[in-house]
Amino acid sequence: MDITRRRLLILLPAAAVAWKYIQAGTPEVSPNYKLAEHWWGMLIDIPKCIGCGSCVRACSEENDVPDGYFRTWIERYHVADWKIERPEVESPNGGIQGFPPNQDTSGKNFFVPKLCNHCADSPCTQVCPVGATFVTPDGVVLVDKSYCLGCRYCVQACPYGCRFINPKTNTAEKCSLCYHRITKGLTTACCEVCPTGARQLADLKNPKDPIHEFLRTHTVQVLKPHMATGAKVFYNGMDGSVR
Amino acid sequence: MYPNEVELQWSILIVLYPFITGLVAGAFILASLERVFRVQAVKPTYRLALLTALSFLLVAPLPLQLHLGHPERSLEMYLTPHRSSAMAMFGFVYLWYLMAVLLLEIWLDYRRDIIQKSQTSTGISRLVYRALTLGSDNISERSLRIDERLGYFITLIGIPSAFLLHGYVGFIFGSIKANPWWSSPLMPIVFIFSAMVSGIAAVMLLYMLSGRLRGKPIDVRCLDKIAQYLMYTFIIDFSLEMLDLLQRIYEADESFRSLDFMVHTRLWTSQVIIQILLGTVTPITLLGLTQILKFTETIRKRIYAVAGSLTVIGIFAMRWNVVIGGQLFSKSFLGFTTYKMAFATREGLLTAIILILLPFAILWVLVKLLPPWLDADSLPASGATPAHGTS
Numbered sequence: 061m062d063i064t065r066r067r068l069l070i071l072l073p074a075a076a077v078a079w080k081y082i083q084a085g086t087p088e089v090s091p092n093y094k095l096a097e098h099w100w101g102m103l104i105d106i107p108k109c110i111g112c113g114s115c116v117r118a119c120s121e122e123n124d125v126p127d128g129y130f131r132t133w134i135e136r137y138h139v140a141d142w143k144i145e146r147p148e149v150e151s152p153n154g155g156i157q158g159f160p161p162n163q164d165t166s167g168k169n170f171f172v173p174k175l176c177n178h179c180a181d182s183p184c185t186q187v188c189p190v191g192a193t194f195v196t197p198d199g200v201v202l203v204d205k206s207y208c209l210g211c212r213y214c215v216q217a218c219p220y221g222c223r224f225i226n227p228k229t230n231t232a233e234k235c236s237l238c239y240h241r242i243t244k245g246l247t248t249a250c251c252e253v254c255p256t257g258a259r260q261l262a263d264l265k266n267p268k269d270p271i272h273e274f275l276r277t278h279t280v281q282v283l284k285p286h287m288a289t290g291a292k293v294f295y296n297g298m299d300g301s302v303r
Numbered sequence: 304m305y306p307n308e309v310e311l312q313w314s315i316l317i318v319l320y321p322f323i324t325g326l327v328a329g330a331f332i333l334a335s336l337e338r339v340f341r342v343q344a345v346k347p348t349y350r351l352a353l354l355t356a357l358s359f360l361l362v363a364p365l366p367l368q369l370h371l372g373h374p375e376r377s378l379e380m381y382l383t384p385h386r387s388s389a390m391a392m393f394g395f396v397y398l399w400y401l402m403a404v405l406l407l408e409i410w411l412d413y414r415r416d417i418i419q420k421s422q423t424s425t426g427i428s429r430l431v432y433r434a435l436t437l438g439s440d441n442i443s444e445r446s447l448r449i450d451e452r453l454g455y456f457i458t459l460i461g462i463p464s465a466f467l468l469h470g471y472v473g474f475i476f477g478s479i480k481a482n483p484w485w486s487s488p489l490m491p492i493v494f495i496f497s498a499m500v501s502g503i504a505a506v507m508l509l510y511m512l513s514g515r516l517r518g519k520p521i522d523v524r525c526l527d528k529i530a531q532y533l534m535y536t537f538i539i540d541f542s543l544e545m546l547d548l549l550q551r552i553y554e555a556d557e558s559f560r561s562l563d564f565m566v567h568t569r570l571w572t573s574q575v576i577i578q579i580l581l582g583t584v585t586p587i588t589l590l591g592l593t594q595i596l597k598f599t600e601t602i603r604k605r606i607y608a609v610a611g612s613l614t615v616i617g618i619f620a621m622r623w624n625v626v627i628g629g630q631l632f633s634k635s636f637l638g639f640t641t642y643k644m645a646f647a648t649r650e651g652l653l654t655a656i657i658l659i660l661l662p663f664a665i666l667w668v669l670v671k672l673l674p675p676w677l678d679a680d681s682l683p684a685s686g687a688t689p690a691h692g693t694s
Binding site for chain 1: 370388391
């Protein structure tokens, strides 16, 4: 076929349109949701957590998490005054049924909910041999279970113990920050049920999100900051003994 | 302990994987001693070392494949590799080593024998050898010289490739910053030297075993030389490992208390007793004694057999301690788990035993097909006419 000027003028815009679709990839699930307008994280307000386990139960039901594995869990810390380096930590069945009454009331006692930190520089996505786990443009670390090999390298690479292999699918699994919900304007299942507001979904790109005010007025930390993973789960009131 | 950490992710099959690739790299390095560094004394083991390396390299991907949750997707690692992943890039290092180094070198080295056998053998063997010639039938002096030069060049490339192969396995572990037991820049170099140690010991044992099975005398001068190299490499390897250990003990960072407890309890037998005392200090001492004292040939051979066997066991224990040990403690440094090995499951002990025996079966076939022996009755029939004559 001879490429005339006329044909070129028709072909170029057509190719540009086609290229746009190739670059766009899979269409977004929610038509009004704009990936570029969000950057998701979470705020955990430790003094507010009562260790009731509602978040763990809600997560388990919402995401069909297999028994004995956890996308989110709660740890109870007991720190004697002089043993900050050696806290006693327990998490019976991930705290899904709450915790038995604490016998030792000396020292400090508090609960720490844990979940995937949706790191901006996540070690798990770095090591995945096929890119089955990835960071979305709106800052959520997800796993494509139709592509995951089940090599478990990501489980080894996560410094926070957030990943596991789902025995049903034989693929890596972790908290998805209820991506199916947040892209529809809902909050996560765990935040939805938290009776004290200890967990709050945070959109760091939304200037109206109360997270900005909170971050300005409180001293917050992330877990294992020395790992430099760009963790986006912020903890308020976190004791130095928490790992 | 984080609740998801109770289950161990990498089983005995992943212990086998660095053990097997280590034997490959080590055997190749031994072969290159003769080819590149002109250590004539080890010539009797040159071809045996190459065939050993190939047998183990062919089995190396199997433990990984059996371990994957979705083995049917494993080719995706080659088709859509994630370039920042050490594991993805290892696939290419493996292929490079298999195709560009080992297969090519063995083929070039055996080309003349293969062509001669394709002309002198009959029946199915003839077909097999004809296929192995890959259509080549020129064994003129000039072409053999080219083979020799090309083989030398490939071995030259092969040495850094062998280092890359096993150094890269070390990097797969050493680059995991989340795991203090693995995360160390020394890991690749320790893996390279331990690979050389295990490969040299394995070929030495196989050479001794082959002499016994074939009822032929073995070249003790060759054994002495191999044992000498084994000892030197082992001393470097042990020094590096001790350096790593000392650094950890002296620095005593946040992970130290947890790792120290692990070594004194769960890893005491496999690390301190088997790896360090039985698998390292004892063989180094035995090999050192053969250098200092004058023993008879028979005693030397016995010492080499014991030292070689202990070395291979010690290096296997080292792989075990790295892979399994790295998963027994919590990344919170609070709490430990245990490894419960199943028997007749996909990742069980039986599978591991089959996988470790499989390279020996492959080696047996390869040795039958391409005899590596240098004695007169194993050499190809003389007088076979080169197809193209000299040119």
